[in-house]
Amino acid sequence: MWDFLKRPDDGPARGIGIGFTDRDGGVTLAPGSLSFGALDGGPETRAENLRRVRADAGLDRVVTLHQVHSATVHVVDEDFLAGWREDAQPEGDALVAGPGLRRTAIAVRAADCVPVLLADPAVRVIGAAHAGRAGVLGGIVAATVAAMRDLGARELTAWVGPHIHGDCYEVPAEMAEAAAALVPQTRGTTRWGTPAIDLTAGVxxxxxxxxVPVAYIGPCTLTTSSLHSHxxxxAAAGRQLGLVWLD
Incomplete structure (x- = not known):
């Protein structure tokens, strides 16, 4: 369930729970038993997978969004929670929350896209962003950081979860050039010498x-068998969760 990171207990993560799930320990059918995708066996299966994660992490609730590859950030406060529904989630690609959140994780789903978790433990502000190609080029990372600073965050740290790495993310040359024109650091080449987008470097x-310093970068989803990869x-690929919560 937590092959790659759960609750780092050192340095910048004091008082913050952080985790990236893998594909083991759930009830979804192949290609992985623990998944949180839209087509993973129906609502009962997804609910049981989520229940297992909540129980293991000691959480009452995990809040997610209907992700649409945007730069939209939602602030999770009492009003947001009052209107949030599992079966009708708001559209967006990042969540941020202040110190009032208890036993509730904010989370993003990802397979090859980049899940980015952020926290300022001193003021207890947390954030989670889903940064695929469109999100990186559209500014979801900067928008999430700005929203957290609006909540009082000053000394942020980021944890970048498992995602497809640049040496595996082959794209047409025109797409690679268009990405590099917006975010030059995304220019990449695959291991086999074709144009690529390097989301790791871009994020x-x-x-x-x-x-914002980066404390952790997860492995490549494409080459790691214990992770989902689209x-x-x-189309059969499942989804991991990247979760952050206040201890």
Whole structure:
């Protein structure tokens, strides 16, 4: 369930729970038993997978969005929680929350896209962003950081979860050039020598530009068998969760 990171207990993560799920330990059918995708066996299966994650992490609720590859950020407060429904989630690609959130994680789903978790433990402000190609180019990382600073965050740290790495993310040359024109650091080449988009470098550059250090970068989803990957598994691919919560 937590092959790659759960509750780092050192340095910048004091008082913050952080986790990236893998594809083991749930009830979804192949290609992975723990998944949170829209087509993973129906609502009962997804609910049981989520129940297992909540129980293991000691959470009452995990809040997510209907992700649409946007730069839309939602603030999770009492009003947001009062209107949030599992079966009618708001559209957007990032969630941020202040110190009042208890036993509730904010989370994003990803397979090959980049899940970015952020926290300022001193003021207890947290954030989670879903940064695929469109999100990186559209500014979701900067928008999430700005929303967290509006809540009082000053000393942020980021944890970048498992995602497809640049040496595996082959795209047409025109797409690679268009991405590099907007975010130069995304220019990449696959291991086999074709044009690629390097989301790892793009996200890291955007975090550096916002003065946010990165404490962790997860492995490549395409080449790691214990992770879901849309590029590898196609339409059958499941989704991991990246979760952050206040202890």
């Amino acid at each position: 890291a550059a955007q975090l550096r530009a916002a003065a 590029r590898r598994d196609g």
